[in-house]
Amino acid sequence: MDKQKVIVEMKQVYKDRPQGIEHTLRVLNNAEVIMAEENLSDQDQELIAIAAILHDIGIPRALEKYGSSKSTFQEQEGGVIARSILEKLGYDSDKTDRVCYIVGNHHTKSKIDGLDFQIIWEADLLVNLENMEISKTPQKLEGYIKENFKTQGGLKLIKKEF
Numbered sequence: 001m002d003k004q005k006v007i008v009e010m011k012q013v014y015k016d017r018p019q020g021i022e023h024t025l026r027v028l029n030n031a032e033v034i035m036a037e038e039n040l041s042d043q044d045q046e047l048i049a050i051a052a053i054l055h056d057i058g059i060p061r062a063l064e065k066y067g068s069s070k071s072t073f074q075e076q077e078g079g080v081i082a083r084s085i086l087e088k089l090g091y092d093s094d095k096t097d098r099v100c101y102i103v104g105n106h107h108t109k110s111k112i113d114g115l116d117f118q119i120i121w122e123a124d125l126l127v128n129l130e131n132m133e134i135s136k137t138p139q140k141l142e143g144y145i146k147e148n149f150k151t152q153g154g155l156k157l158i159k160k161e162f
């Protein structure tokens with residue numbers, strides 16, 4: 001499936017929140033850099049790109065419904081919205097399930113159960129770390145990186161940026 005179609009849908013959901021589009025495209029770019037270092041099939045790369053494009057798709061609705069983008073709200077809303085977008089675009093149903101699992105758990109480290117999810121975790125964290133206090137404390141940051149980054153590509157990016 002053409003990832004541009006998914007990007008068009010994401011931009012529609014985020015039409016009033018341009019910063020969300022910018023964040024998402026940065027996460028997608030990180031995921032693509034990390035993927036390039038892994039031995040992944042074209043189909044897996046496509047799935048990971050789609051998961052990156054949709055990972056935060058639940059935020060606008062979580063804010064609308066609950067006035068909060070708390071992880072549990074955006075994960076719950078995100079899984080549902082991601083499914084409706086991918087069904088509309090006719091994406092494979094098993095792969096849709098996998099994308100929705102990742103989107104619906106993307107802030108829950110204990111749910112990481114595969115390289116695809118791990119890449120999304122690292123790609124998102126690379127952007128979010130810029131606003132996290134921990135990035136300003138070198139000793140703490142080192143331990144945090146060890147706990148959260150496993151891929152060669154992710155480790156290279158984090159060393160370059162922090």
Ligand SMILES: [Fe+2]
Pocket residue numbers: 023027055056124
């Ligand atoms: Fe994110």
